[in-house]
Amino acid sequence: MGLLTDPTTGQGKFIKILLKYYSYACMLLYIGGVIWFLALAYPTMNANTYFSENALLPGLVKSQFREDREAARYHEELLDEMNKYHDSIPYSWLLAKFNQIGLDTYTHNFTLTSPFNRKDKFSGKNVYGILRAPRGSSSEALVLSTPFRPSTSAHPPTAPSVAIMLAFAKFANREKYWAKDIIFLITEHEQVGVQAWLEAYYGVSCGSENILDHGDLRGRGGAIQAAINLELHSERIGQMDIKIEGLNGQLPNLDLFNLASKMCTKEGVYQTFKNKGPFYSRKPSKEWLNYFRNMLSMMGTQATGIPNGNHGLFHRFGIQALTLEGFEQSRAKGSNKIWFVGTGRIIEGIFRSLNNLLERFHQSFFFYLLPSSDRYISISIYIPSVCLMIGTMFIKACARWFKLQETSCKEMSTETHSPPVRIDKIITTFLVTHFFGVLVSNIPQFMSRYITSLSVYETNVKVFYPLLACLVQLLFIPLFIRMRHCRKSMELLNILAMLELGTVLICISMNNFSLGFFCAIISVPAALLVNPSSCRICSYFQRFLWFLVHPLIILTVAVMINTYFLFPEERMKEIVIRGWDATQQSVIFSIVDSMVYGNWLYGVVTNIFIPNWLCFWIVSFCVFKEDEIDTEKTEDITDKDIKKTN
């Protein structure tokens, strides 16, 4: 341990080693990172889940829920009601039921203005009832929510979850052990409804101004500790899937997931995560593959930053939330199906455990990956994989910097003439690219706010094509940079870009590991290969390679592959057309998400990734005269000279 050794001793040696082997080191670290990641799914690298919070006492009480007939009756009545209202929420019926049960009942109105057309307004109505806890004083609350889907909805129906929610409310209101208010929330318009309700509950706006008018709530229940979202598609449940991925890749506390998972197991329903139940195999390779697939599937959802259920919007407010999605069909062979009694008891078990909580969730993990519903990978295990990959950026930047220092030293001694390095120009270039990034990120808002005459056109014409045009124009930026003839300036810009990329990737992977990881695995090798070089073929190859990792190209490729797997029977041309349409849609959706929910994916890509990409793009267009290479060649000779003199 060289804790107390002089840091300056032997520096020259280290630098030499670094300069000599940095490219190998980078390669090695990158491969190491990938291998580490692959190993995560191996059972020795992950651990069994466990309860960290003792106060939960899951499943310790005897289930008393017996309101299954009531639930079935509510279900029948609701289906009748839904036939009367084809595309809206039968709120009068719901209000009457909540009132009958004896809850404090309220409605909540909200309005969404279309982000791209100010004249289009959509209004919605949420209905909620609050069970006032006999043992509490409305200072803490739990939420049981369900999205209401009218019969015309494209999504699978959720009427059974409304029925079971009402039956559970009826059961719970008779009990005297509740210490936290329970809010029964039925939302309209999927995620917009929940977002509006939460914004109204906390009196804040998360997205852009004047997009979502969240209205006001009359009844509240104090600090919300946890929320369970129900999406039951049938009266009989053969498989219960737990969904956890939230907005911007936030996850609920692992204890809540464990709790839900344990209660499902207790009631004997086949419980899954990402549509896969617990899996055991004697073959380690098979087990690994299974875990790995499941983990990738979770990371895929997490990386998009789009919540895969209404639970995902609670996370921002510090509320731990997950969705229980029930399917009638089960993947497991010979698994039994549970009826309303079983689902009711799952909910009862979860809520009684949550009722036991004294402190809010703080014990278990908030950052984790799940290869299966009963195993987890903690942040300390998975973060090295991405750190190894991103570390290469810093190592290369460091090495390049030292190299630059050495050559300038030599130049001083040999007095060769080269164009002067203009730091101010480099900084300006760097800032200008970022300025363009900010411009690009604001194009959609600008287009929608000021150019109202375009409202006749479709959204993709209005938003996507201007965006695309901007991005294409930005490709020509290197032609306007005159200092690309100076090798050293280009080197400096390259170092700056590498440092930025490394820092950004680390920050992203701290918040949303999946996104950070996928970005790193694609962009890091390409960034390692981009160097200011004089070789024409190398330069063209670099440009081509770096063009391929443009965020839009990556998105297009990803969407195309997805389309190919979704519609394998179609011909290539149709797939391409479909894929291109889907790409446009996905860009527009990410803009809408950023404006309504405050999803930061679009902002990060346009404000940071595209400018950074442009910096590297400029570097790849570097052209410099041959005589500078001579100095590079002489480097080795002078190197030996220095050694000799030593």
Place this chain on the structure above:
Amino acid sequence: MKCLIVSLGILFICHLVHSYEGTITEELLIKPLYSEQVYTHFQFSTKWDIDPDKETFRHSPLFPRPLGEIVQRFDIQELHVTLTSGLWRYEKWGYPVKDAATGVEVLAWFKPGSDVDKNWKLLANSLSGLLCASLNFIDNTNTIKPEFSFRPRGILESNLLNNSYVRYANLPHEIVCTENLTPWKKLLPCDSRTGLASLLNSGHIHNTRYHSIGLHLRPVCRDKSCESMSLELQQTVSLVYDYLILGTKNWSLRKLFGQGINRKCVLVSKSDVYVDTTNQDIELEPPPDETVTSVRGGQVTTLQKYIVSNQFLNIYAKFQNADLVSLNLPPPLHANQYLSGYGQERGGIVTKIYNNHWKQIDVVLMQNIPWFIPIYLHTLKVTADGRDIKPIQLRYIPARQRERPTYLEVLLTVPARTATSVVIDFDYVFLKWQEYPPDANFGFHIGSAVISSYLPVARNYTAVPWDGSLISDSFNASRSGYLVEVRTENLIITLPTPDFSMPYNVICLACTVVALAFGPLHNITTRKLILKSKRKVLLIERIKKFLFSLKKTKTE
């Protein structure tokens, strides 16, 4: 012999009663609320015809002596203590006889000329012992001197009384339970064996949605002429039972309290039970002794009166039409409070005041905000229906860290039929690590705000007027205004909480660093360092050397 002792005892008690100048009354009001609850309010009043300024409390025959000592020693003019669990839901239940905030509330007026700050602290500690509650946590860091919100309820001898003699504190996190009820019952004249107090079984009264016990002490006029003073002590218990938890809408005393009234307390001059049957189709069993109709502020109330005799009494109420749901008309003024914002950087405290009356109402909003929530007065914003409202008066004393809380009083005119919101922003701050409670992640409480006002109508109003002291005094007591002190919810705020397993990790890390540093340090200080020229060894040579060494070890 036995007979003799008993008769002597009776004689003694009779003597006591006669030598005691004053009256003891006990009353019980049972009021089915609009929604699914029934409200019961006990009131035990002890009126002692002495001059509280002159009496030494050495001889207190029926007045609880511990309380008498407190009054005398700490120069107390008036004292109000309530211990409450649950929240009074004004919107659904109307107004209670005595308003009380969740947790503990203490309000005291001291006599002019006394050392108020010292007495206040001593009073809190004495009450803490008297009621077995953590009132000893009341100190300067949570005490305020409200100027407008509270007026003395009793009579005043001098005009010297101003807000420098009043102290108010609340402990929102205090949990009220049986251990507080038992010492409270000990202060009653007949304990809990006979009279209405026999209904107070802790097993039953804690199964309620709301329960509040209180002590209210004040000087009152001895008679109409008001030439001399008396000391009045009111002991109150308010309970709200839920029909759903009871299992049936038809209540009886036995169902509510576990038993009926077990004889009359002999020391009590008046012992009555009132059942409010306004707009309720209730059949009472046994039939009431008297029917009282009260008209107060335009509100007609029908009450059935039972006079507790020396016999066992169990009142049974049967709803004729159990499915009938009466429409709930919310009271003229109610309020609630919540936190706005998310994250742990900035937030806001929002108090919403609902005025359901057709005319504007003047209110006083009082807030006692703990010092660890630094609020910004310039962010105070009062709005109703999107319009800004200018407060009439504002009293504000900013908090000083670890010394005093933020005191804020706002006088407002609340427009008719609107919800007025009062918003004030604050910052989240870190505390010192020792200041976090053991359950650090539970969060911290902010006590309820108090909204006081004189209401023009007496809808849903049950409180006793200030010139009366019995529940029966509230019948036909129309006044120009009806004082309400609406309490809001407590808030739980999650301050940035450090990871308390961190000190352990830090200790481990620090120890490791020290252990690792020790080696080189020891080496450097104890060994002599000699420079040695180093020959460059090629990698191949090194490998050779290593292989040789392996070979050697093998041959050995």
